[in-house]
Amino acid sequence: LRADAKENYAHLLNIAEQAVAEVGIGVSVREIARRAELGKATLLRHFPTREALLDALLQRRLKALTQKAEVLEQLASAEEALIAWLRDAVAFVRVYSGVVSMMAAALADQQSALHASCDNLRKAGARLLECGQADGKVRPDLTGEDLFALIGALGWIGDQPSFSTRSDHLFGVIASAILIAGPAVKDRVDPPPPQTGHGES
Amino acid sequence: LRADAKENYAHLLNIAEQAVAEVGIGVSVREIARRAELGKATLLRHFPTREALLDALLQRRLKALTQKAEVLEQLASAEEALIAWLRDAVAFVRVYSGVVSMMAAALADQQSALHASCDNLRKAGARLLECGQADGKVRPDLTGEDLFALIGALGWIGDQPSFSTRSDHLFGVIASAILIAGPAVKDRVDPPPPQTGHGES
DNA sequence: ACCTGAACACCGTTCAAGT
């Protein structure tokens, strides 16, 4: 990598961070190139796809969040750890509006530049989940993917101006769905009338 | 309205329905005009905004869903009615991928052509919710907006290819969060360690 | 009244040409 190329790379990341924070995740790459005062093609070769740029932009935070899960796993009770991490994860996806959909897509697409980072995040969440399940504090029928989906759902809610004022409250609602309150376990999966059966395998 | 204008209007709606079903909610209006073999400006005057077109497209289904709530309110138990309607609502938002975000935006924007339809839907859900709350079967801290947000969240989950296989399961998870299992009420709002308090006012 | 394509200002992506 030549010296000027290295410089451009760093410059582009800085400008991109600013632009994404200002305009949102939907900023055009043209706009970023314009702000960076570089040719569009220059940006495109450093970051061949939109995801590649986002990955570079998010990697630091994603790694921190993944590591946070490992720390929490050791420090606190399984239940507290899961909820604390969940709160951090939701806070993260709310930093850049629209980022959750991209991450969800990256999770399914192995070719995506963001795939590895997202899959590590899923695994970290899954481990916290399993600890809670081993302690009998967390619904046993939830997977790491489910947890990711619920984080994404809360991120989506936070992204909608009509719902964002309720997103803290709905965090509590969904958190309560993940946890098992006390000795009552089974009756939460299927509500009273058993013949209705609203579809959880 | 002139005869040819009337014809164009109906033709555009038919073609739009097809196009949206095929390509998704993100079809360009140009594409629709092209398929309809009409000028772009013709479409734009019949439907000045994207929402106006979507409103015309969705109104029939939205009205049906709103009325369904009224029927369910009388027929079944408050709890069954709410869950049955929730299932219908989630099924509806999953018909056209991406429609939930547009509806959420319309809910906040009084100027949107879709606003009235969406607000009626919210009210219908709120009524079912209130019945369940009156019976002590539904979390008392949920509003009609919350219910709409949770429907949207499930729609979002269904829209993500990585999560859509889990969306039926997560419907059950979220449904269980809305309902109150038995005599235990309070302990679901705040999980065991009271000093953590994950933010539900 | 209603329809229409040209025009404008955008977008992502490609590629031949420059340093």
Added chain:
DNA sequence: ACCTGAACACCGTTCAAGT
């Protein structure tokens, strides 16, 4: 090696001109 703008194929929206 790396950078770059012109070119291509899109998009939504506006508007003067046609029937």
